[in-house]
Amino acid sequence: MKLAVFLLVLANLLFYAFTNGLFGGKAASEHLRLEKQLAPERIRILGRSEQPPPKPTKRNGEKTEEAPPEEFCLSWEHLPAADADQLASTLAEKFTGVRVERRGVPSEGSGWWVFIPPLPSKADADKKSAELKELGVKDYFVVPESGGANRLAISLGVFSTEKGAQERLNELKTKGVRSAKAAPRPGKETVFVVEARGPFALAADLQSQAQERLPKNPPQNCK
Numbered sequence: 001m002k003l004a005v006f007l008l009v010l011a012n013l014l015f016y017a018f019t020n021g022l023f024g025g026k027a028a029s030e031h032l033r034l035e036k037q038l039a040p041e042r043i044r045i046l047g048r049s050e051q052p053p054p055k056p057t058k059r060n061g062e063k064t065e066e067a068p069p070e071e072f073c074l075s076w077e078h079l080p081a082a083d084a085d086q087l088a089s090t091l092a093e094k095f096t097g098v099r100v101e102r103r104g105v106p107s108e109g110s111g112w113w114v115f116i117p118p119l120p121s122k123a124d125a126d127k128k129s130a131e132l133k134e135l136g137v138k139d140y141f142v143v144p145e146s147g148g149a150n151r152l153a154i155s156l157g158v159f160s161t162e163k164g165a166q167e168r169l170n171e172l173k174t175k176g177v178r179s180a181k182a183a184p185r186p187g188k189e190t191v192f193v194v195e196a197r198g199p200f201a202l203a204a205d206l207q208s209q210a211q212e213r214l215p216k217n218p219p220q221n222c223k
Contacts, residue, residue, distance in 0.1 A: 071197055071198055072196075072197065072199075073195065073196070073197045073221065073222035074195070074203070074206070074210075074219035074220070074222065075195045075219060075221070075223070076193065076194045076195075076210065076214065076217055076219050076220075077105075077191075077193050078105075078193075079191060079194060079214075079217065080191065080192070081192060083213075083214060083217070084192035086213055087210060087213050087214060088100050088101075088194050090209060091194075091196050091206060091210065095205070095206055095209075097198050097202060098196050098197065098198030098199075098206060099196070099197045099198060100194065101195045101196075102192060102193070103192065103193055103195075104183065104191075105184070105191050105193055111158060111159055111160045111161075111184075111185045112158070112159045112160075112162050112164070112165035112184055112185055113155055113156075113157065113158045113159065113165065113182070113183065113184075113185045114155075114156040114157045114165050114168045114169050114172065114180055114182050115150075115153050115154060115155050115156055115181060115183070116153060116154040116177075116180050116181075117153055117179070117181065118143075118150055118151055118152045119152045119153070120152075121152070124152070125142050125152045125154065128154060128179075129142060132154070132177065135175045135177060136175055137156070137175060137177060139156065139157065140154050140155060140156050141155040142154050142155075143155060156168065156172060156177075156180055158185060162182070165182040166182055168182070169181070169182045195222055196210075196219075
């Protein structure tokens with residue numbers, strides 16, 4: 001009986017020594033150490049171009065995933081037409097992954113108008129007027145030949161807001177008028193806004209290019 005107890009204790013001691021690397025030298029001990037440290041279910045292999053997953057953050061004691069960064073949006077405001085054209089064309093040409101928008105902002109009190117651009121001659125203006133009548137459009141006005149840059153344009157409405165002008169433009173399109181446009185009303189100086197939206201990775205280079213063009217007009221975050 002004593003011999004059986006002795007052999008059982010000896011077997012336990014030998015097993016303990018083996019599992020702790022006492023037999024098999026350094027290699028066995030190192031293998032065991034790695035087995036204890038590695039957690040295969042937490043390992044993820046990333047490709048060269050793949051970004052690591054966002055680190056978890058705690059909110060109200062619970063772990064949540066950080067939202068991926070959104071794209072940037074920068075705005076250059078109160079630009080004269082020449083500066084706006086130059087900036088918009090430069091950014092669109094050099095940064096194909098960026099969406100660039102240029103739009104006019106009428107000066108206070110100038111409003112918007114819907115119009116058909118100036119026609120080559122009085123005869124052409126008369127012909128276009130007749131076409132409008134056939135389409136059921138009766139509210140229009142032909143700018144006289146003394147009307148400067150907009151001579152022989154056909155005004156189809158003047159509005160205090162861009163929204164009102166766009167609604168009128170949509171109404172005309174449903175009637176078949178295809179040549180009409182909406183724009184800030186002429187007669188007062190109009191300024192322009194340029195907006196650029198795109199991946200954050202391009203933001204620094206884009207701002208550098210913009211600063212070369214407009215060193216005195218830094219961008220603002222879009223409103």
